[in-house]
Amino acid sequence: MPTGGKKNPVESFEHETVTVKSTISGRDWELPGMWNRMFEQRVIFDYDTAVMEKIVELEGGESLDWCYGCGKCIPVCPVDIVGEYGPRKVHRKVQTGVDLFNDPDLWLCTTCMNCLRVCPKEVDMIQIMPAVREVAVSEGNVPSELQDVFQNTFRYGNALGESPRKRHAWTKGAGVDVKVLPSDPSPVDVLFYVEDYWSYHPRGHDAAQACARIFAALGIDYGILGPEEKTLGDSQRLAGEKGLFEALMEDVVATLDKYEFKRIVTPDPHGFNALVKVYPTYGHEYEVLHYTQLLAPLVDKIEWKSEANYKVTFHDPCYLGRHNGEYDAPRTLLQAIPGVELVEMGRCRENGYCCGGGGGAMWLDSFTGNHTVERLSERRVKEAAEAGADVLAVCCPYEVSRFEDAAKSTGNETLLVKDIVELMDEAMGNGSQA
């Protein structure tokens, strides 16, 4: 009979290999550590409640021990499909004494919110994960790649560590004038908050330039903050850097105070979420639209010049759809484009599958890769290909690069990934590919 009484830490052999003699050929086989889990401690010797108590004491962590184990979250958790992780499992692990503050599970959640959508007990991972991560961050327990992003954001005001002076470099290739408010501070209708990935990523530039041409064609009175724009930092907040988020907010609010505008429009659902849901809790209220919401009511005014003959499927960004309830504006735009045939993937709208970039996971690709068999973006790209689409349309700046990489790595190179504005721009005849 085994004896208990002391908690023996589970020893993981995951990264080691083991040699096993084949019973068929007699040859030695090197097996990776994942086959080696059977050598882990099997018996649970203790239910150390200290970690659970610490978590439910945190502001935001309260609901973790509400879980009654129904498991509804598991089939809709985008991570569990590619790895051993899911909200119910997190609850159980913590209940058995696993220290979530020091566990890889802490960084696998993309805060996509599909679990909360189906949870009968309203166990809220969108609150729990940032709360626990905040403690981990304060204790220095952060995957290094994420720590780099925090430092970049702190130092440069953007996640990519680029120079603020280059923030509006994309405007040069737009082919239309873009008003940069620090140079021309006259009042505008729309303050266009470009955010990091349209400002700095080469594929983001394509979308930003397409968007500028559409705005020009529609006569939208707008301006950008250019070198004064800093990221809104919502994903940094969800990754545990609430302090950084608050510091950014102070700067952002001070900058916004300098200019006259009626509303803020952003292409980034993450920044959108911060402005719509988080800023007001600090007393900062603005009228905010996602760019699809600005453009959708204007589609009848668009003069289309050519057809964009594609079978298009649309990926709902978690932070535009589930988090903020906007499913129709992007579809209105796509369906207005001549030539576009819209086909839906199995998981769409409320049940849309996460691209893997939310909640800081955008910056944890290597880390997450060590704990999953496949990237979420790869999973999603396969689904788009299965739907028979030529184009995977997106409207979140994180997604173009994620899905293009995934299309290549899964052998779906023929699947094009385009922002909705790129497709619109093309059919409006003023795009680079027109």
Added chain:
Amino acid sequence: MSSDRVVVVGGGPGGIEAARGVAGLGLEVTIVEKLERLGGTPISENYAALTPNFEDAEAAMDRMIEAMLALPGVDVRTSSTVSACEGESGDFKVTISGAAGDETIDAGAVILATGFQHFDPGRETQMYGYYEHPDVIALQDLEAMLKDHNVVRPSNGEAPKRVCFVQCVGSRDRHIGNEYCSKVCCGVASKEAIEIRKLLPDCKVFIFYIDMRMYGYWENQIYWPAQEEHHVQYVKGIITEVLKKDGRLLVRGEDTTMGRPMEVLMDLVVLSVGMEPSRGTREMAGVLGIQQNKYGFIEAANPPLDTVTTSREGIYACGAALGPADLEDTISSAGAAAMKAVSLLRSGKTAAASS
């Protein structure tokens, strides 16, 4: 000669409610209780607070008794039992045996409300060491401690730091012969868990279960608050055995959702024992000549649409004499039994009236 009197056998919540119902409808009622005091199991087993509303059990029973005694025509016989019941509906001769000897009274109908007894966890195949380990106790043992506001390990009188409940002891078990679910133990264990957490905030409380069976509102009246406000830890997986180790108790079972064996030390193990027919229920079935089911509970004649009529005309049963029942069930079926007994006597269709 027909009688309009109803004899209620058993002075617990079911019997009191049945007597109150009969008297309230204007008939005379004799309530017979074996013990010296009315109140039934909540009193005799020292329940602290009722499930689900945490009302003081003694106060609640006294309130019921007072309401019954305030009605005219209520004859209370404590320290008494029914030893014979001759005749037929409308004209029973019921013999009541007490300290003063036997007395036979006329009655038109009889309501049996003799309830349940807690499953004896020392019986048969259980491996929980109820009689070997002083710190292995049952729900009602903990009730008695809660009533004294003094929850301790019986072995050393110290406050426990870790307590676990083991669900389904003596229920849902083919081996033991009790295949039924006892209905109340999930709720009662959760209620007691909350009480421990309130009394001993540093004490960790675990409930090991097969599946939590919270009927209706008990889900959010007891289970959810236990989990969400009092941080009782529910672990799916039942305990197979309890062993002694280093002066504490080692509970061994499977943590089923982790798919791993578990061996965890506890200071106090509470067995959530189920319901069995009380001795009174078994004996009275014989005295009254009514059918029992295979478990010894009284067989209802035509369930589910008639839950209180027994196999002998004019004799009804209510509460846990019919099978596992919570207080709400018991009170409801007591009312139904009173209504049916009075209806029968008022209808003029008793066997005695027809002959």
